[in-house]
Amino acid sequence: MRVSHLDVFGFKSFYNKTSIHFGDGITGIVGPNGCGKSNVVEAIRWVLGEQRASAIRGHKMEDVIFAGTRNRKPLGMSEVSITVDNSEGMLPIDYSEVTVTRRLFRSGESDYLLNKVPCRLLDVQNLLMDTGLGPGAYSVMEQGMVDEIVSEKTENRRRILEEAAGITKYKARRRSTWNKLESTEADLTRLEDIIVEVKRQVDYLGRQVGRARRFQTLSTELKDVELRFSRHQFFALREELKPLETEFQSLSRDSESGLTQFTAREAELEKRRLAVTEAERTLQEAGVALSRCVEEIHELDNQLISTRERREAREHFIERATAQLDESRRNLAEASQQKAQAEAALVESREEIERSAEQVQQVETAAQQAESEYTESRRSLDGENHKWRDLLREKGERSGALVRLRTEREGLDRAKEEVDTERARIEAEKQEIGTRLVRTQQQLLTTQERLAALRGDLEAAHERRKDSQTSLERARQRASEAERGIEAGQARIQILERVRSGYEGYSSGVRQLLVDSPYTADFTGVLGDLVEVSDGMDRAVESAFGDAVEALVAPDDGSVLDALTYVREHSARAGVFPMNWQRNAATAVDLMQIEGVIAPLRDYVRATDDVAPLVDHLLTNTFLVDDLETALRLARNHAD
Missing domain, CATH: 1.20.1060 (Taq DNA Polymerase; Chain T, domain 4)
Known part of the structure; x- marks a missing residue:
């Protein structure tokens, strides 16, 4: 078994589709640094199922797709096919040549093909297991793998030797079998719990089925008992009904004659009822008018109270304004007194200046002291002038406030006169409404007396009608008693049914x-x-x-x-x-x-x-x- 050729398209630096044929013996790939020699080995590892991007010098698997250059645009997929000569039959497949193809798209989709037939990665791994081919097998020897073989780590040597001995496939199958056994054991444990729960539900449903069957049996028996009981009651009641029908016919004849009299009385009663209705309508209108009068009285009382409160508030405001005006007058008098004192001080200061000037002429040695006294007097005079101007400004403000208070007092006086006028008008309306109320009450009493008389006539007519229906009601009562007897029998049957079926199930x-x-x-x-x-x-x-x-x-x-x-x-x-x-x-x-x-x-x-x-x-x-x-x-x- 040997690799016959390798087809690469879009893998790393291979932009164009490239086919590399391997003849018998040893094939060497020679070239300067960066020409892509390592990419050939990585393409072989990748097509054999390598899943680690770091093993082929990448950060993610999409890095194996041609990324583009200055003159060539990036490709959307990468495809590598490796053809193995299987004439010796080392691969468990009935083909003399086996071609494994792997494709990867930028969207993340990946395809595996075996002799151009879609397959799974697991199918490729099972085919190549224990043959020396594979991403981590000894058929692809890197510099680091030689160090792993001669190192002291027995795990690395054991992995390579097991691959060479051909037992990796069996260990993988055993590991897969153990995983399936553990999963099956967990499923069995869960299945036992489910069986216990289902068994409890089956027991519950069994009891429900027993109750349902018993209920159906008792329901059938109950229907038979009710049918027999109803038949017996029917014949018994039919015998009792015969004399009642005779009596009912006699009462019907009496009722017809009484009904004729009742119709005449009913017509007379209808006339009186219309009169009562008209009286009630008149009474209702009077009541509505009375209600409106009462509401108007309440509204006028509320307006009177509100006006009285506003008047009291304005009187209090006038009193406070008068007090403030008196206070302003007192402050104005004090300000005038302070102004007179300031003018007197000004005169004294001027005299002092004159005396100081004479002393300056007479005594040269006291000139400096006189000048200091003059300066101090000048500052005092300026302060008095400022006070005088402040007093004048305050006087103007108080005068304006006095004018405003007088204007507001005049407005309050006018409002007081308006309130007095409104109060007199309300008193007059109140007296008029009182007169109307007395007349309405008298009309109401008269209407009530007429209504009482009409109601007495109506009650007498009803009593006569009741007397004519008494005989008919007695016959109906007998029929009702018979029906109650039937209902009592049915109730007893239902009670017996509940007692008999209460503990079924x-x-x-x-x-x-x-x-x-x-x-x-x-x-x-x-x-x-x-x-x-x-x-x-x-x-x-x-x-x-x-x-x-x-x-x-x-x-x-x-x-x-x-x-x-x-x-x-x-x-x-x-x-x-x-x-x-x-x-x-x-x-x-x-x-x-x-x-x-x-x-x-x-x-x-x-x-x-x-x-x-x-x-x-x-x-x-x-x-x-x-x-x-x-x-x-x-x-x-x-x-x-």
Whole structure:
């Protein structure tokens, strides 16, 4: 077996399709550095299935595609084909020549072909295994591989020697077989868990099927009983109906004569009813007018109160403004006094300046001191001038405020006059509305008296009509009593049906204890009937209870012993629990932090205080999860 030729297209530096033929003996490839000698060896390793980009001097597998040059554009794919002479039959295939082709596109798609037939990488690896060909086989010797053979690492030598000895294929098959066995073992474990769960569901469905069949049988029997009972009641009622029909015909004749009289009275009553309707309409209009008057009075009262409040607020504002005006006048008087003091100080300062000037002329030595005194007096005069200007500005502001206050006071006086006028008008309207209200009340009393008289006539007519219908009602009552007798019989049949089918679907031991044993009254009931389950959780709770769902609950241990003795004597089976369960419960496990766990199943079951300890014991460490895989994982991790 030898390589006959190699076809390369688009691989690294090979832009054009290149075919290299290998003759007998040794073929050498010679050329300067960078001409692509190593690319030929890497092309052989790549077409034989090399998956590591670093083994062919690349960062990613797309680097093997021709990337382009200054004069040539990049290619979109790389293809390498190697042809092997198989005339000696070393490859397990019925061909004298075998061509392996590998293609890689820039999109990441990769194809393998064996003699131009698409295949998998695994098919190529199985074909070349133990032949010395392959990406890591000894047929392609690099400089580093010689060091691996002579190194002290036995793993490297062993890998190459196993490839040469032809046992790599068997080791790979053994490794694959072991992986399949481990996967199969895991599937079997999961299958056993699924079988257990399915078995519990089958048991549940079996009990449901038994109940359904029993229900169908009892339904058929019930229909037969109802049919016979109805037939018997029909003939009995038909005999009772004959005298009632005779009496009914007599009453019908009497009723016809009474109906004629009733029609005449009805016409008269209709006339009076129209009169009552007209009176009620008049009364209603008067009531509407009265309501409008009352609303207008309330609205006027509210307006009067609002106007009074605004008036009081304005009076308070006038008082505050008057106080502020008095304060401004006082401040103005003080400012005038300060101005007079400043003018007096100015006169004194001027006299002091004159005296200082004379002293300057007389005493030359005190000139400097006089000049200092003059400067100080000048600064004091400037300060007094500033104060005088500030006082003038403040006086102007206070005068403007006084003018504004006077204007506002005049406006308040005008508003007060308007309020007084409005108040007088409201008082006049109030008196007029009061007069109208008195007249409306008088009309209302008159209308009520007429309405009372008409209602008395109407009630008398109704009484006469009732008397004419009494005989007819007695006949109808007899028919109703007969119908109630039929309904009572049907109710008794339904009660018997519920009693008879109440425990169908349970085991024979439970039915014997509840129906045939002398201890029937000692039991509180069946556990499944003593608890309430949230909607949609019936099957989950029944699966968690198992056979205990149809177990009996007894008030004490003595009742439990009596029941078990009775069941054993009659060769039956039944579960019995004491009401107050005192056995130590298992240690609770908190699984709520685990992904997939919804809530403890106990949260969906409600029970009375008597049976709550028993329910707690049966549902300890039972959780509702999202799926079966989560349940199996929790069962393995928390088997204890």
